[in-house]
Amino acid sequence: MRNFKKYFLLILICSSCVSNKKEDSKNISILGYVRGLKDSTLVILKKSGNKQNIDSTYSLKEKFILNYRKLVIQEGLFYLTFYTKAGAELYSFNFWGGQPKNIVINGNFETKKNIKVIDSRVNNVLKKYRVVPNKYSNKIDELFDSNKNQKEKNLIFKKYMDTIKKDQINFLFKNPNTAFTLDEFFRFNEKISKDSILIFYNSLDDNLKASNNGELLKKQILSKRIKIGEMFRDFKAKDLNGNYKKLSDYKGEIIVLDFWAYWCKWCHVQNKEEFSYLNEKYKDDLVIISYSLDEEKDVWKKSTEKHSYKWENISNLLGVKDPVAFQYGVKLLPHSFLIDKNGVLQKEFIGYKKDSLIEKELEKLLNIN
Template sequence: MYHQVLRISFIFLVLMPVLTWAQEKIQLIGSVPFAKDGTKIMIQQAVPDRLKSTLTKDSTVIKGNQFRFDIPASGPEYFYLRIDKRNVGGVFLDVGTNHVMIADSLSKAFSTRNRISNDDYVLYKKTNRLLTDLEGSYRMKRIYYMQYSNGEHVDADTLSQKEKSMEEAFVKWRRSAREAVTDWIRKRPGSPINTKILYEQLDFMPEEEVKELANIIPDSQKTNTWAKELKYRIDSLFIGSTAPDFSQKDTEGVDIKLSDLRGKYVLLDFWAGWCVPCRKANVDLVSAFPKLKDRGFTILGVSLDNERQSWINAIKKDQLTWFNVSDLKGWDNPVRYGYYISSIPANYLIDPEGKIIAKNIPANELTNIIEPYIQKINSVN
């Protein structure tokens, strides 16, 4: 009997950490002094694009100026709250109990337990207040540029000046944001907001710098959604990583799998028939392809089209003789999410072993860029 009790106790002790982890959650207890009973309040988790189909959404009603949410989580996460149709802002919530009061905005939110995440995020925003102004300046100049470019009377010089002003504002904003994130992480490596703010700079920071900063963050702070997706991007989409495999149907309904093309250099090209810059890039790709296709190179086009006939018509008109696939779900194509494509045309160059060796090669430079690789593989053969 003693041995049985001892054995059961041992099993419980072994399983206890697993059970504790599985039961981890974020509990939000909120106070809304101005809200009437029955007012609907909604919460939505902020997540990277690839995970949008799995994000947490929930709603409840306010009673006695109070509300509560219980959300499974393994680390601090960022959420947006909405009362009826009014957005009241975003807040970092930690695993454990979080008490939040909503007066006019979440700038007055506070946490009575594990408050470090939201306090850090508020401090980060306050310390880098200039970033808000720089972002606002860029977005305003972008609006001016778009409005002018779509106007009836467009002067080429004026349009060029507005475009230049917009681009300069963008560069200034992103450079300042990159410097702010780098400075924050180096000075506060253990801050629980680090994985989120670093993730937000992935597309504007050299990959080696991202990896260096990611290594500074201790493993104890790599438990939330942003940390996991940061790891996915580094392990799967950075130069030297093995490109994520996928399969989609071509125009004949035949499944084409990326890994079936191993042994060749593959340009994974994201485009769409409705995309004017993509169609222009196709001209250069069509010109380069005959020189390369019999020398260990091919192209796999992934279309973000919605309509089958439009997609097929574009392939025929542009004379795209390489592999072309699509699920005809437009921007909801899971391959687009898996490769974090935010604009098209976009591409990845993949070597015969399936490793990513280059990204977003200009179509008119493809031959010059791929030629040394092709010479290498042909010399081996």
């Protein structure tokens, strides 16, 4: 009863503190009461993977209120970022949102560590997960302050990072039944055996199994990863005009299938230096298909326009959770495959170096000495 009164009072306070926010039954509200938050602090709401602001407001009397549309914004990771009047970033706070209910955030802006979403199991799990790496912070600081040479530091640092990832994976297995945990699991499933993925999947409740992410994980479990020397695995995805394209549409031609994303710097470098060159030189002998692992169409479109992807460019907008990427064993970006006219995967290229290995292998297929 006490929690209900606390909720009700906080909602009333926040709803009255910002006059330009209209109530709308189609909106979800984020209600903030943060001690020590100065008046006129700019608060911006964004969703992970999208640079566009969802909403913004200014704080007043240590309170703020933000809104997003129920039917437009999907469940996922959100960011609240606080700025001074001059535009300097003060603090960024992430939380799991998108559920069909209002969110209440409170805490102390001076300490910041205790800023949290009230009465939210999924966000309690997220908060605990975020501190998993902290126990290694002092050791990592000591490492970089030591007199060891840079190569030795890098090797030790990598070991710490590998240990942190193992701890994070263990945490996910111990806390499987939240939407955040399931979503985060996709970051690591390339490092986890299919048997272990099945154990994780079986630990989910029925609602999570029936969710979009649950269905994607099931598809990964049922899928078989392709190997070099095998026939390509067909798939379909949409181009930016909304037209479906299948890989099999191009059987009979030599194909470069390239996986990329807007956040991958080296993907854009490779696009500019290598694929543009190959597309021009071998335009009658080669089809380049860029498969985006972005999640937002606007982000994908802007990146395409900025970096001039002038060949086939498709996506299912599922990000790293895409079953197609899983089938093809995509771990790092850029990640490309050379497919011959018979549809057989001939070579795999992970990362990008300036000496064009793809062209050398392409010349072999074209019988160019």
